[in-house]
Amino acid sequence: MSAGQQLLPTGRFGNILLATECSEFSQSAEDLAASLAVQFGGRVTAMYMVASNPEYESVAFHLLQEKETEAMQMLGVVKERISQQGVPCDIQVRRGTYPHAEIIEAAVEVGADLVVMGRRGRRGLARLMVGDATARVVAKSPCKVLVVPRGRALWSKTIFLATDGSRYSDRAAVTATILAKKADLPLRVVSVVESKANTGRFAIAKDALDRVIAHAQGEGVRVSGDVLEGHPVVDALALEAANCQADLVVGGSHGRTGMERVFLGSVMERLIGRVACPVLAIKGG
Numbered sequence: 092m093s094a095g096q097q098l099l100p101t102g103r104f105g106n107i108l109l110a111t112e113c114s115e116f117s118q119s120a121e122d123l124a125a126s127l128a129v130q131f132g133g134r135v136t137a138m139y140m141v142a143s144n145p146e147y148e149s150v151a152f153h154l155l156q157e158k159e160t161e162a163m164q165m166l167g168v169v170k171e172r173i174s175q176q177g178v179p180c181d182i183q184v185r186r187g188t189y190p191h192a193e194i195i196e197a198a199v200e201v202g203a204d205l206v207v208m209g210r211r212g213r214r215g216l217a218r219l220m221v222g223d224a225t226a227r228v229v230a231k232s233p234c235k236v237l238v239v240p241r242g243r244a245l246w247s248k249t250i251f252l253a254t255d256g257s258r259y260s261d262r263a264a265v266t267a268t269i270l271a272k273k274a275d276l277p278l279r280v281v282s283v284v285e286s287k288a289n290t291g292r293f294a295i296a297k298d299a300l301d302r303v304i305a306h307a308q309g310e311g312v313r314v315s316g317d318v319l320e321g322h323p324v325v326d327a328l329a330l331e332a333a334n335c336q337a338d339l340v341v342g343g344s345h346g347r348t349g350m351e352r353v354f355l356g357s358v359m360e361r362l363i364g365r366v367a368c369p370v371l372a373i374k375g376g
Contacts, residue, residue, distance in 0.1 A: 105133040108203035110194045110228075113139055113165035117209035120239040123369065124207040125173045127237075127245070130273060134179040136201045137169050140193045143186040159184050191227035198233055205235045210363065225363070229344055229372045235266070236344075239369045243338070246270070246369070251337035252280045253328050253362075256299030259343025263373040264303040267341040270371075271312045278307050279335045280316035283327045287320050329365040337368055344372040 109124040111117040121137070128135050139162045143155055166182040173180040181201075187193035198206050206228060229236045252267040254260040264280075271278040280303050282296040296318045307314035321327025332340050340362070363370045 103133075103204045104128075104131040106202055106204045107133055107135045108194070108198050108201055108206045109135050109137040109169075110190075110197075110206060110208040111137055111139055111166075111169060112209065113162070113169060114209075116211050116241050119241055119243050120207050120209035120237075121169055121172065123237070123239050123243070123245055125176050125178050127205070127207070128173070128178040129176055130245075133204075134181075135173055136181045136183065136197070136203070137166055137173070138183045138185060138194070138197050139166055140185050140187050140190050142188065144188050155186070159186075189227075190224040191231065194224075194228050195231050195233070203234050205237060206232055207237045207239065210238050210240045229363070229374075232372075232374060235374065236372045237369055238363050238372070240367060243367075243369055246274060246276065246339040248276065249335050249337045249339075250274075250276050250278050251332045251335060251340045252278060252303065253340070253342040254280060254282050254299050254303055255343075256282075256295055256302075257343055259373055260299065261302075261343075263341050263343045263371075264306060266371070266373055268303075268307045268310050268312055270339065270341070271307070271314075272310050277313040277315070279331075279337065280304060280307070280314060281328065281331050282316075282318045283321050283324045284318060285320070285322045285324070287318070293318060325361045325365060328362060332366050332368070337366070339369050339371060340366050341371045341373065344374040 104127055107124050107128055109121060111121055124135050127133065141155065141158045141162055162184045166184065170180045170182050185193045185197060194206060208225065208228065210225065225238060250267055250271045252264060254264055267278055280300060282300045284292050284296050287293050300316045300318055304314050304316050319327050319331060
């Protein structure tokens with residue numbers, strides 16, 4: 092596809108599913124979900140999962156009910172905070188064994204455009220990977236997923252987009268442009284190749300970059316971009332995001348087959364763990 096061809100359409104932000112632990116680690120996610128709903132005129136459904144299984148329910152049903160009552164009370168506090176910003180907010184407590192499965196099922200049930208969830212803090216090597224539940228939600232969610240580290244707020248500096256020319260990256264490009272235009276922020280676009288000496292891959296990356304820049308300029312967004320050389324790809328992306336002071340990273344959750352697979356599997360997980368800002372993974376919608 093040439094630079095002049097139209098990018099793929101993307102979804103909305105009107106229906107947000109907030110997956111919360113009702114803890115210090117998810118407060119930033121709660122606040123950001125509310126801010127996005129205000130910005131886009133949307134609504135929020137806040138959900139909390141109570142860990143359960145058939146055996147537990149059979150022997151400790153009353154304890155389970157107590158946990159659900161406590162969860163509803165905590166969600167009530169979240170709802171009040173979000174509602175104070177003029178955002179409609181529903182709450183639901185779900186029983187389940189696997190958090191990612193309940194989050195995905197809830198996203199399908201409410202027809203979510205976006206799932207927002209917090210990211211727990213980590214140190215050392217563990218910081219390079221996100222939790223299993225987060226990784227599974229990103230991989231299997233039917234819609235966009237925003238992973239928010241503790242202490243982060245709505246972006247106010249630079250939106251960073253990683254692209255490789257795949258259909259998911261094109262969706263990510265449209266979404267990043269919408270967000271940059273809405274917030275009147277600059278958009279930094281980067282495509283990474285292992286070696287510029289590989290002229291075939293470089294040409295594909297450059298074409299993808301030019302297409303995104305043309306689209307953003309057409310929408311009146313301040314945009315800059317480069318094809319960078321780097322290996323591992325995630326290191327080059329994380330470094331460039333830090334260099335441009337990005338406070339939101341956007342990318343497709345599946346990369347182009349045969350290229351660097353910028354957002355496939357563990358690379359995506361490591362990028363979420365490596366950058367200090369929220370990461371928005373685009374799959375569909």
